[in-house]
Amino acid sequence: MKYSIDENGFYGRFGGAYVPEMLYPNVEELRQNYLKIMYEPAFQEELQGLLKDYVGRPTPLYFAKRLSEKYNTRIYLKREDLNHTGAHKINNTMGQILLAKRLGKKRIIAETGAGQHGVATATVCALMGLECIVYMGEVDIERQAPNVARMKMLGATVVPAISGSRTLKDATNEAIRDWISNPEDTYYIIGSVVGPHPYPDMVARFQAVISEEMMAQLQEKEGRDYPDFVVACVGGGSNAAGAFYHYLDRPEVKLVAVEAAGLGVDSGESAATSVLGKEGVIHGSRTLLMQTEDGQVVEPYSISAGLDYPGVGPLHAHLHQSGRAIFKSITDEEALQAVLELTQLEGIIPALESAHALAALDRIGAKPDEVVVLNLSGRGDKDLATYLKRFHFDGE
Amino acid sequence: MENRIKTLFAEKQQGLLSVYFTAGFPNLNDTVPIILELEKNGVDLIEVGMPFSDPLADGPTIQQSSDIALKNGMTIPKLFEQLQDIRKHTQIPLVLMGYLNPVMQYGVERFCQKAKEIGIDGVILPDLPLSDYVREFKGIFEENGLSKIFLVTPQTPEQRIREIDSHTNGFVYMVSSASTTGSTTGKAVANTDYFDRVAKMGLRNPGLIGFGIHNKDTFGQACNHAKGAIIGSAFIKALSQEGDLKQNISSFIQSLRN
């Protein structure tokens, strides 16, 4: 496995566990236990049962006929939007909550951007009867109001992060500070393939169910278990990691990671980390990071709260640096157009995050007989207010 | 030149007061005046904070002082420029404290060389873990005569405390309780079992207790269990008050000891 972690938790130069000593025991406890617990037969049985009967897996692999006609290639949508709670995030939270229970933790904390991870965490906490505290940037609380309401209804406490850009990065800072202050009873469910080792590897493994199912579904539909392209949006990179996972060592599959360009890569209002980032350390991991010359983290911007992050998971930094994945950036406007297009061609309203992946379809160079799988990471319910306003369906 | 931290601990065995402040706060050019005033008031060691946009281990007070310092224009090159002649004016032990990323961007080796040239004695980078330090950077720090100071907490296992002790040569920074900096919940000095457990380990390095030490009482109690204590957020708050900088510094420091 060329693209898996080494014994110190690095993908090539990226990864590691750059945490203050206060977090060392927690991170170490997790590092020593995660693989052992994850692959216990009883754990797998419980997880697989819940993924099937509660989350609704496997999610369909849908051949999008009209979209395929439009782009003159063969496009399948991996329907992560059909998961319970409306995004891929629950694949990870379900895994981690079972792990937290086995570690005897009583209190769950999480960060969230779009609120999808927050909702997915609040959901599994309700299911397991565990206390749940979700940190969310003040800006995101405003732009993803329906998800805030859902979290509260699920019994979670939503704590606004009021420092910095008041978005995902700052919510993550606050979650980490909470963990520092509550080292014994608290488990931190990180929402993407970011953070200190072992989180990136663990979250990727929980999300790998996406490409595992894709293989079986493609075998059935196409007579071979792989596509020519896998396309996914990247905030921290968890849905992309899951969609890429079983194809990482198969060079016949081209991997396309799509980042948020915001108002444009050169506009100063962007979240395209692979273009704008340099090697640095954020949230416990050495990775590509948008930062000033002096090493201060730059506040990113994207219309999509889930992609509004100045870093990227270390796996993706490695895929970028090694050339294994192709990176594209999509502006707010392009993503919005892609929302309308999918809605009107296929009757599916996608999340803003997933729309970034959709908007990249015309620039991957897929030939008519090639197979493209696009990971439709989430549905657009949470973004309706933005859509109504931008598309003037609200009568204005 | 002998490392000043070593000399300090050789000369003074108890009641040491170490003070942290964020460079560039309240004003960009306060760094040297603050250092000199702290020395004048009998502080034993000074930790000069290099502000970072995302200080994970810090509570609101140091976060805010860092934000202001960055807005004021503080950077590592600027700080080095301010400290260029500091050794003409004082021999107080100086430790630079900050997060790894800005130091990485400056270049760890270049950072250590410059720190040595200025006469810095030690460095604290809370998010540089021991294993990475030993693997990548220990040689560079030692070549430049810099003590790399590590944190231990009530949750740090004994074996790891010993490992940390074996790789450091200034003091062991004993984080008082599980918290970020600046908590005043009183947890700071409650953990006497932990302080005494570390004290009995017979470490090579002396210990200083920090995080949440904020007044005469907590300072005094911490000093009963270690060689001394570190005060950060409470000092930043004192600096934030209206009035004359020097006056604020001296009345705060005097309030700790009298």
Ligand SMILES: Cc1ncc(COP(=O)(O)O)c(C=O)c1O
């Ligand atoms: C629907 C959806 N897709 C994608 C993302 C981005 O996260 P990641 O890159 O970890 O998949 C989010 C994050 O909130 C999301 O809600």
